[in-house]
Amino acid sequence: MAKRDPIYGLMAEFDSAQALVDAAKKTHESGYKKIDAYSPFPIEGLAEEIGMHFDEIPLTVLIGGIIGGCTGYLMQYWMAAVDYPLNIGGKPPHSWPAFIVITFEMTILFAGISAVLGMLAFNGLPMPYHPVFNVPRFALASKDRFFLIVFSSDKRYNPVETRRFLETLDPRSISEVPS
Amino acid sequence: MSEQYKSSTELERAPVIEPGHTFGTVTEKISAIVLTRPATNGWFIGFGIAFMMTMMLLFALGYLFLKGTGIWGVTIPIGWGFAIVNFVWWIGIGHAGTLISAILLLLRQTWRNSINRFAEAMTLFAVAAAGVFPAVHVGRPWLAYWLFPYPNTMRVWPQFRSPLMWDVFAVSTYATISALFWFTGLIPDFATLRDRSEKRWIKMVYGMLSFGWRGSARHWHRYETMYLLLAGLATPLVLSVHTVVSFDFAVGIVPGWHTTIFPPYFVAGAIYSGFAMVLMLAIPIRKIYGLEDFITERHLQNSAKVMLATGLIVAYGYGIEAFMGWYGGDPYDAFTLWNRLHGPYAFWYWSLLSCNIFIPQVLWIRKLRTNPIALFFVSLVVLVGMWLERFIIVVVSLHRDFLNSSWGMYYPTRWDYMTYFGTIGMFLAAMFLFLRFLPAISIFEMRTLLPEAEVKE
Numbered sequence: 001m002a003k004r005d006p007i008y009g010l011m012a013e014f015d016s017a018q019a020l021v022d023a024a025k026k027t028h029e030s031g032y033k034k035i036d037a038y039s040p041f042p043i044e045g046l047a048e049e050i051g052m053h054f055d056e057i058p059l060t061v062l063i064g065g066i067i068g069g070c071t072g073y074l075m076q077y078w079m080a081a082v083d084y085p086l087n088i089g090g091k092p093p094h095s096w097p098a099f100i101v102i103t104f105e106m107t108i109l110f111a112g113i114s115a116v117l118g119m120l121a122f123n124g125l126p127m128p129y130h131p132v133f134n135v136p137r138f139a140l141a142s143k144d145r146f147f148l149i150v151f152s153s154d155k156r157y158n159p160v161e162t163r164r165f166l167e168t169l170d171p172r173s174i175s176e177v178p179s
Numbered sequence: 180m181s182e183q184y185k186s187s188t189e190l191e192r193a194p195v196i197e198p199g200h201t202f203g204t205v206t207e208k209i210s211a212i213v214l215t216r217p218a219t220n221g222w223f224i225g226f227g228i229a230f231m232m233t234m235m236l237l238f239a240l241g242y243l244f245l246k247g248t249g250i251w252g253v254t255i256p257i258g259w260g261f262a263i264v265n266f267v268w269w270i271g272i273g274h275a276g277t278l279i280s281a282i283l284l285l286l287r288q289t290w291r292n293s294i295n296r297f298a299e300a301m302t303l304f305a306v307a308a309a310g311v312f313p314a315v316h317v318g319r320p321w322l323a324y325w326l327f328p329y330p331n332t333m334r335v336w337p338q339f340r341s342p343l344m345w346d347v348f349a350v351s352t353y354a355t356i357s358a359l360f361w362f363t364g365l366i367p368d369f370a371t372l373r374d375r376s377e378k379r380w381i382k383m384v385y386g387m388l389s390f391g392w393r394g395s396a397r398h399w400h401r402y403e404t405m406y407l408l409l410a411g412l413a414t415p416l417v418l419s420v421h422t423v424v425s426f427d428f429a430v431g432i433v434p435g436w437h438t439t440i441f442p443p444y445f446v447a448g449a450i451y452s453g454f455a456m457v458l459m460l461a462i463p464i465r466k467i468y469g470l471e472d473f474i475t476e477r478h479l480q481n482s483a484k485v486m487l488a489t490g491l492i493v494a495y496g497y498g499i500e501a502f503m504g505w506y507g508g509d510p511y512d513a514f515t516l517w518n519r520l521h522g523p524y525a526f527w528y529w530s531l532l533s534c535n536i537f538i539p540q541v542l543w544i545r546k547l548r549t550n551p552i553a554l555f556f557v558s559l560v561v562l563v564g565m566w567l568e569r570f571i572i573v574v575v576s577l578h579r580d581f582l583n584s585s586w587g588m589y590y591p592t593r594w595d596y597m598t599y600f601g602t603i604g605m606f607l608a609a610m611f612l613f614l615r616f617l618p619a620i621s622i623f624e625m626r627t628l629l630p631e632a633e634v635k636e
Contacts, residue, residue, distance in 0.1 A: 017634050024396070037396040040202060040371070041626040043634055047400035057404040061412075072348075079328060079336035088340050101345040101423060108416045109352040112409055116359045119405035123398045126390035133393070139374040141394050142367070144202035 008131040008179035009151040010162050011138070012171035017043050020146035023169040024049045027148060030165065034154035038132070038147040060118035061111050068110020072103040131179045149177065193476040195290045196628055200472065205625045209618050210375045212468050218615065221467070226611040232604020239597040240315060248318055252591040257577045261595040262316035264569040265602065267424055268452070269309035270350065271445070271565065273357070274417055275453020276302025280360060281413035284406075290481060292624040293473045297464065297613070298457050299361040304609040305456070306354045308602040313346070315598075342426040349423040356416055360409055366392050367402075367623040421449045428572065434511040435519075435576030438503065444496030451489040451535075452565035454482050455558035460610065462551045462558075464619065473620055476549050483548040486539060486561065493568075494536045511581060523588065524575045527567055534564025 014020045017039060024037045028050055035050050080086070081093035091098070120126070132138050132149065141147050148171075150162050159176075166174050196205075243250060253260040276298040283291040314323040326347045328337050337344050369389035376382050392398070425441035458479065465474040504516030519528045538560050547553045579586045613619070626632055 017632055021634050038394045039396065039399065040206075040394060041367075041623045041632060042399040042403045043396070043632075045634070046396040050396055052397050052400060055401060055404050057401050057408065061405075061408050075328065076339045080339050084334070084336045086338065088338060091340055095340055098340040101419070101426075102339060102348045104419060105345075105348040105352040105416075108412050108419075109355060112356045112359055112412050115405045115408050115412070116363055119363070119401050120390065123395075123401055125392065125398075126387075128386055128391040130391060130393055138393075142371040142374045142392075143206045 006179060007152050007159070008134075008177040009149045009157075010159070010166060011132065011135055011147055011149045011175050011177050012166045012169060013137060013140075013173045013175075014146040014148065014169075014171055017146060019170075020148060021046055021049060023148050023171070026169060027150065027165075031156050032150050032154050032162075034151040034157075036149050036151070038138075038141045038149070040142055040144060040146075056122050057115060057118050060122075061115045064114025064118070065107045065111035069103055069107035071110065072106025073099055075106075076102055131177050134178050135175050137173065137175065145172075152179075193480070195293065195475065195477055196625065197472040197475065200629060201631065202626050202629065205473075205629070206371060206375070206622055208470075208472075209620050209622050209625070210372055212614070213372060213616060213618055214376055214381075216468075222611065222615065226608060229604045229608035229611055232601055233608050235597050236311070236601020236605055239594050239601055240311070242594065243315055243598075244320060248316065248320075250592060250594045252589055252595055253316075254587065254589075256580060256585050256587050257574055257589040259316070259573050259577065260589060261591055261599055262312040263427075264566065264573050265599050266309050266312035266316075267445075267569045267573075268566050269305045269312075269602065269606075270353075270424060271421060271449035271452045272456045272562075273302040273305035273309065273353075273453065274421060274446070274449035275457050276300070276305075277353075277357060277360075277413050277417040278450055278453065279457070280364070281410040281417065284410045285414060288481075289628055290477055292628055293470075293475075293620050294457065294461060294478055294482075295624070296361075296364065296617075296621040297460060297610075297619045299357065299364065300610065300613045300617075300619075301456060301460060302357050302453075303354075303361055304606045304613075305453075306350070306357060307609070308606045310350065310354065311598075311602055311605075313350070342423065342430045345423045346427055349420045353416060353420045356409070356413055360413060363402075363405065363409070364621060364624075365617060366390060367394065368618045368621060370394065371622050372618065418446055421445045433576050433580055434509070435500075435515040435572065438500065440496055440499050440503075444493060444499075447489045447492035447496065448565060448568060451486060451493055452562055454486045454489070455561040455565070458482050458486075458554050458558040459562070462555045464614065466551070468614075468619070470620065473625065479551060479554055480548050483542045483554055483557075486558075487542045490535060490539045490561070497532070497536070514579070515576060518579055519571065519575055522575070522579065524571065524578075528571055528575070531564055531567040531571055534560045535568060538564075 012023065014023060020037055020039060021043060024035070024046060027035055033051060037046055037050055039046065076099040077094060080095075080099075085093040087093075132147075137145070138147065148166075148169075150157060150166070156162075163174060200208075251260055251262070253262070276295075279291050279298040280295040283295075314320060317323050317326070326337060326344070337347075366389055369385050370392035373382055373385040373389050376385060422442040422445065425445035428436040429438060429441040431437060461474055461478065461482075465471050501516055504512045507513070519525070539557055541547050541553075542557060547557070574589045578589060
């Protein structure tokens with residue numbers, strides 16, 4: 001394993017959502033690939049600007065829902081028709097119309113849980129510590145400031161060149177992020 | 180948001196947020212309620228009363244476990260008394276929270292952003308209050324866990340052809356999904372509180388609750404997808420829950436229960452009572468915490484309009500019930516209608532009609548829709564009316580069914596009242612704690628409503 005870089009990346013601070021989107025676009029276009037942007041609320045299209053092209057959540061939810069539906073139906077079938085068949089009002093043991101409600105509820109339950117767990121897992125959360133928190137001004141990222149970071153692991157990263165590039169984006173401030 | 184939509188709303192309606200706010204002021208104003216505002220005497224008194232009522236609930240339930248359901252007024256023929264009335268009432272109230280957070284999100288009704296957080300909290304606490312009743316009314320409440328399909332030494336399984344089992348799954352799924360929806364909505368706001376708080380231990384608590392949220396664009400993207408999908412899942416779920424609750428009645432053959440109008444009219448009634456509760460909570464909260472900038476006249480008006488619309492659906496349901504009793508030709512159904520209008524509970528049926536249909540028609544008047552005090556009292560009337568509706572459905576249908584040798588009357592005991600008011604106390608106590616420790620308005624969703632949040636490509 002290579003020695004860990006003492007610098008995690010270079011972070012630029014912006015005043016508005018518009019400035020962040022423009023800066024992210026320019027940074028990505030000029031060849032920096034390992035970058036990230038931080039904002040106090042979701043900004044439409046920002047993730048695409050920094051090179052995110054695939055969202056895993058819909059597929060996760062679909063799979064969760066299918067598993068939930070199958071679990072719900074098969075559970076009822078096995079319990080009511082195989083393991084413990086009971087004659088209730090002359091209905092057949094495998095009385096599928098009566099099983100629809102619970103199948104539906106289990107589909108929703110599993111799909112909903114996989115949506116939340118999937119979001120957390122693919123985002124790598126919970127992660128109480130992260131190097132970006134070392135920048136004191138980053139506390140404003142949950143209030144009214146917008147941040148762009150170029151990670152030091154990027155191939156084109158160079159402490160001097162990258163800083164000079166970020167300065168052309170007209171940020172409010174630039175800080176080094178210690179790792 | 181299209182220009183057309185904007186111009187039509189801006190001209191004639193109050194704004195969703197009063198002008199002049201920025202990301203900073205919205206953040207400070209909402210987080211200050213939790214972080215810097217000292218707990219007032221009013222809060223302690225309110226919470227204290229609610230807490231004592233919660234203790235009364237525990238006392239009533241403790242005695243119930245000691246003695247059994249004989250301490251209640253339930254007897255044959257009225258085997259479903261207050262417990263089921265209160266269960267249906269509470270679970271109905273819960274529906275407005277999910278309607279606001281999920282259905283209005285899908286319909287892009289952005290005004291929901293200022294009330295969805297506490298409406299979701301209301302849902303959660305109402306479902307918790309509702310959950311008390313089915314568990315304790317089963318006759319032997321210490322065996323309520325038999326409702327769940329778990330491997331057991333008796334080698335038996337629950338009976339899935341019964342609506343009561345559907346209810347178990349519907350309500351527990353609803354509680355789980357509402358809790359997830361509420362908690363994931365709080366994650367970015369926990370991060371805001373973490374970054375705003377001064378004391379280290381408070382920072383740690385909110386930091387842990389926020390899961391280390393840092394607002395990365397990739398995270399937001401997945402988060403938004405998740406939130407939208409969860410809303411899409413919660414929408415059919417919330418409609419299914421009260422439908423299943425109505426199946427508990429409609430699948431039975433008791434006159435007054437055995438009708439196909441029940442599912443839609445139960446769902447409409449649920450939303451009706453839920454919005455009444457939202458208003459009853461929002462009106463004092465916005466006043467006490469000075470949130471009139473965020474919960475504006477527009478929110479009160481819109482909620483009142485939803486109440487008016489759903490109230491008319493409920494009125495239609497009553498109308499169809501009465502029509503079918505008269506036109507259907509079934510003597511027992513016809514008798515149920517006559518008994519409601521003229522029987523021993525006629526006073527309560529007429530009260531129900533006044534509370535749910537006649538009095539709320541005042542909401543057609545614009546002046547009353549924008550008057551918080553009037554709205555508060557109309558909401559109270561609707562909540563009473565919706566409770567009476569469930570009382571009429573449960574008790575009046577059961578007390579005189581097919582054989583007049585088995586007719587009876589229902590007399591609730593003090594334990595019934597203690598349990599009912601106890602759950603109101605539990606609900607209020609949870610609301611008091613929620614207002615004190617969590618942001619009552621979704622901060623990050625409020626930021627998206629500000630004009631500066633708009634980004635051009």
